Each structure stands twice: as C-alpha cells, then as structure tokens.
Amino acid sequence: MNIxxxxxxxxxxxPAGAACGAIARGLKQSHPKARVxxxxxxxxxxxxxxxxxxxxxxxxxxxxxxxxxxxxxxxxYGLSADGNTAVVEMAQASGLxxxxxxxxxxxxxxxxxxGELLADxxxxxxxxxxxxxxxxxxxxxxxxxxxxxxWRFLDSNGKDVPPDGGHMKDIARLVPAPAAFDNVDVxxxxxxxLYGPRGAAWIYGRQxxxxxxxxxxxxxxxxxxxxxxxxxxxxxxxxxxxxxAAGGLGYGAVAFMGAELRRGIEIVLDITxxxxxxxxxxxxxxxxxxLDGQSAQGKLIxxxxxxxxxxxxxxxxxxxxxTPEQIKTIGLKAAYSINKEERPLAEMxxxxxxxxxxxxxxxxx
Numbered sequence: 085m086n087i088x089x090x091x092x093x094x095x096x097x098x099p100a101g102a103a104c105g106a107i108a109r110g111l112k113q114s115h116p117k118a119r120v121x122x123x124x125x126x127x128x129x130x131x132x133x134x135x136x137x138x139x140x141x142x143x144x145x146x147x148x149x150x151x152x153x154x155x156x157x158x159x160x161y162g163l164s165a166d167g168n169t170a171v172v173e174m175a176q177a178s179g180l181x182x183x184x185x186x187x188x189x190x191x192x193x194x195x196x197x198x199g200e201l202l203a204d205x206x207x208x209x210x211x212x213x214x215x216x217x218x219x220x221x222x223x224x225x226x227x228x229x230x231x232x233x234x235w236r237f238l239d240s241n242g243k244d245v246p247p248d249g250g251h252m253k254d255i256a257r258l259v260p261a262p263a264a265f266d267n268v269d270v271x272x273x274x275x276x277x278l279y280g281p282r283g284a285a286w287i288y289g290r291q292x293x294x295x296x297x298x299x300x301x302x303x304x305x306x307x308x309x310x311x312x313x314x315x316x317x318x319x320x321x322x323x324x325x326x327x328x329a330a331g332g333l334g335y336g337a338v339a340f341m342g343a344e345l346r347r348g349i350e351i352v353l354d355i356t357x358x359x360x361x362x363x364x365x366x367x368x369x370x371x372x373x374x375l376d377g378q379s380a381q382g383k384l385i386x387x388x389x390x391x392x393x394x395x396x397x398x399x400x401x402x403x404x405x406x407t408p409e410q411i412k413t414i415g416l417k418a419a420y421s422i423n424k425e426e427r428p429l430a431e432m433x434x435x436x437x438x439x440x441x442x443x444x445x446x447x448x449x
Contacts, residue, residue, distance in 0.1 A: 085449070087111060088365040088395075090123040090358065092384045093131045094373045094402055097436035100124035100131050106437040107369055107400065110444025121365070123356060127384040128271030128348020129218030132173055133162050136214070139355045141165040145208070149177045149200035152193035152221040157182060161201050169212045170205035174198040174330060175219040178228075180292060183221050188293030190223035190285070190302055191250030195333055199232025202264065206233070211266040215337060216348065217330035218271075223249040223289050223302050225278065225309045226336015234261030235340055249331070252305030258316045263342060270337045271348030273383070276328030278335045279306040284328035292331070306332055313339050349387035359391055367449055368397045371440070375401040375419055377410045389415025400443055402436060420447075 089111070091103040098106070104122040111120050126135040136142060142162030151157040159176040163169070175181065177197030180188070202213065222228065227237055227247035236259035237245045245254045276282050285294065285302035294302060309332075310322035319339050321327060326345040327335035337343035353359065362368060370385055389397050396417040404421040411419045422439035423432050432439075 085115065085118045085367065086365040087115070087118050087120045087449075088123060088361050088368045089120060089370075090125050090361075090368055090388060091371045092125050092127060094371070094436050097373065097402065097433040098440075100126060100135055102437060103371060103440060106440035107371065107444040110441040111369070111447070113445040114447070115449070121361065123358065123361060125356065125358075125384060125388070126348070126352055127273055127387070128216045128352065129175075132216045132271070132348070132352070133160065133171060135352060136171050136355060137162060139357070140169065140171065142171060145204065147201060147204050149197035150194070151182045151197055152178050153183070153187065154194065154196070157197065159197060159201050161205060163205065163208060163210060167209050169214065170202070170210040171214045171216075172198065172201050172205065173216045174333060175216075177201055178222050179219045180221040181219065185293075188221065190221075190289050190292040190294045190331065191298060192248055193222045193292070194224050194228030194246075194248040195220070195222050195226055195331075195336070196228035196232050196247060198333070199229035202229065203232050206264045213265050213268045214271060214351065215268055215343070216271045217333050217337075220330035220333060221292055222333065223285055223292060223294070223306075223331035224336075225252060225284075225306055225332035226334075226340060227252065227309070229333060230261075230336055230340035233264045233341070235259065249302055249305065252302075253308045255309060255312050258312065260317070260340075265341065268337060268341045268343035269351060270326075270334060270343045270345045271351055272326040272329045272334050272345045273348050274329045275325035277324070278310055278322040278327040278332050279303050282328070284330075284332045287328065288331065310335070347387065349384050353387065353391055358388070362392050362395050365395055368392055368395055369400065369444070369447075370397060371400040373401065374403045374405070375399055375411075376405045377407070385416070386414050398447070398449075400440060402432060
C-alpha cells in the first residue's frame with residue numbers, strides 16, 4: 085500500500101514537517117510494508133517558507149527590517165535557485181506575534197517592514213513574488229508596504245503622511261512608484277472586503293488591540309484610502325473578496341502592486357506536486373489542530389480533498405467538533421481525534437507528536 089501523509093502544522097504544537105513525521109512513524113509500526121511518503125503543507129499562513137523551501141530550492145535571505153512598530157527585527161524570506169521568485173511571509177516583519185498584548189494598537193502599526201523584505205527581493209533581481217499575508221498586527225491598507233517600495237502618500241499640504249493605520253484619513257494625494265515586480269501572487273484564504281461590517285477593521289481589528297471607537301475610526305480610514313485610490317488611480321477594488329485580509333494588505337497589494345489574490349492552498353498544492361502524488365497513492369492522511377464546520381470553507385483539508393480525486397482521505401486532528409455530515413461535506417472518508425479524553429490544553433499540545441503517532445498506529449486501513 086502507498087500512503088501519502090500530507091499535513092499542515094498543528095498550531096502552537098507542531099510544524100507541518102514534524103506532524104507528518106509523527107504520523108509516518110505510527111503507520112510504519114502497524115503497517116511495516118506500506119510505502120509512506122511525507123508531504124508537509126501550508127495553506128499560505130504560518131510555516132509556508134519551510135514548506136516551500138524544498139519544493140522551490142529556496143535559499144534563505146535574512147535582513148533587518150522594521151517590526152510593526154518600526155523597531156528593528158530580523159526578517160527572513162526565500163529566493164528560488166534562479167533568483168526569479170521570492171517567497172515572503174508578512175508575519176516575519178509585520179506579524180502579531182512580534183508584539184506583546186500591551187503593545188497592540190492597529191492605529192500605530194504598519195506593514196513597512198514587509199515592504200522592506202519585498203524591496204530587498206527586488207534589489208536582488210526577483211521578478212515574481214509569492215506573498216503570504218496571514219497573522220498580521222496591522223490595519224494600514226498596505227500603505228506601509230507600498231511606502232517601502234517607493235510610494236508616497238501626501239496630505240492636503242503636500243507633506244508625507246505616516247503609512248500606518250492611524251493616519252489613513254490624512255491622505256489627500258498619491259505619488260506612485262514604478263512597478264516593482266512582473267507579478268505578485270498573494271496567498272489569501274479569507275473573502276472579507278476592505279471596509280464595512282465584514283471589513284478588515286471590524287472583523288480582525290479587535291485581536292490587534294482595537295476598541296470599538298478605534299475600529300470605527302480605522303474603518304473610516306480604510307474607506308477614505310479606497311476613495312482616494314479610486315479618484316487618483318481609477319482602481320476600485322475595495323469590494324474584492326480578500327481585500328480586507330491582513331488589515332487591508334490584500335487591498336494594498338492589488339491597488340499598489342498589481343497583485344492577484346489567490347487561495348494559498350491551491351498555490352501550495354501546485355508547487356509541491358500534490359496532484360501527481362495523490363494519483364500515485366492508495367490513501368492520503370492529513371490533519372490539523374481543530375476540525376470543525378469551518379473546515380469546509382476553503383481551509384487546507386477541504387482544498388486537499390477537492391484535489392485528491394478518487395483517493396480516500398483520512399484526517400487526524402487535535403480537536404474534532406465537525407459532525408459526521410460536515411466531515412462528509414469536507415470530502416473526508418473519516419476523521420479521528422488524537423486526544424481520547426479531555427485534558428488541560430497545555431498538556432494536549434505538549435503530547436501532540438506522541439498522540440499523532442499512537443493514533444496513526446491504531447488506524448485500520
């Protein structure tokens with residue numbers, strides 16, 4: 085039997101490669117004659133660099149850039165072997181994990197550091213960018229990233245406006261920069277517009293430190309930016325699904341970089357050669373930290389199942405709250421929780437690798 089183990093990371097517990105390795109060890113215990121192939125995956129968020137590192141023969145570039153509050157931080161991105169493609173995770177420079185709870189304030193944060201990573205890739209000759217925009221600490225409509233690439237945002241007196249969330253309403257005029265890349269693919273799995281009740285501020289701003297009055301001001305600022313861009317550039321993309329991703333960086337990437345918003349899992353499956361691997365296997369085993377009803381809405385497992393063809397897919401998860409009907413809707417043959425009894429969260433997270441291995445060894449396939 086040929087078995088393909090294709091997993092995302094288990095959030096706060098294991099990276100994708102370690103999760104695949106634990107499952108593979110379990111399978112080899114109970115099915116020693118099976119041929120087990122490991123394929124770590126990502127939906128475009130955390131861990132993307134490591135997942136694509138092998139597939140694209142990336143070499144790692146480290147550069148000191150600005151964190152969300154403008155302080156120096158070391159960021160990493162990948163360049164393909166031919167130097168033509170850069171893989172950038174915004175979380176490296178503009179991620180929420182770079183701030184303490186007390187430091188979070190979406191009025192003060194900026195994506196400038198992400199733009200610095202992009203600018204460095206441009207300087208090294210990259211013409212194509214894969215930009216993953218999950219986990220942001222920002223709500224600046226991508227102004228910071230654009231500013232680092234040479235765009236200027238001016239107030240009514242012709243003075244430069246700080247490219248952060250708190251000064252969006254001050255922008256009166258744009259000074260564009262030349263196109264930085266031939267194409268930019270943004271890995272984006274949410275469908276929120278830029279502003280409004282389902283926009284970047286109201287849906288994601290609270291976890292970034294925003295109160296209701298702050299979120300209202302940010303939402304007004306996002307709308308103002310969209311109005312200025314429409315007037316100055318003739319680009320009306322605020323309602324585009326995904327424009328509100330990463331505090332509006334989805335919007336900014338399209339408006340200021342000419343980017344295309346694409347489902348992260350689809351890009352990753354293409355690059356890793358998943359389709360061919362799925363056709364050559366008898367069973368696919370995947371997994372994620374929490375399998376619920378939302379897993380049918382464009383998450384990694386749903387995307388994987390949609391590309392698996394006739395090959396059955398089984399999921400192992402830390403927590404299973406999806407109903408049997410939802411499991412079927414996702415496209416899974418079966419799903420199992422690796423935690424047989426409720427334990428303190430910290431304990432379950434610490435035992436993820438052990439429980440993945442044990443559950444995989446117990447599978448009857």
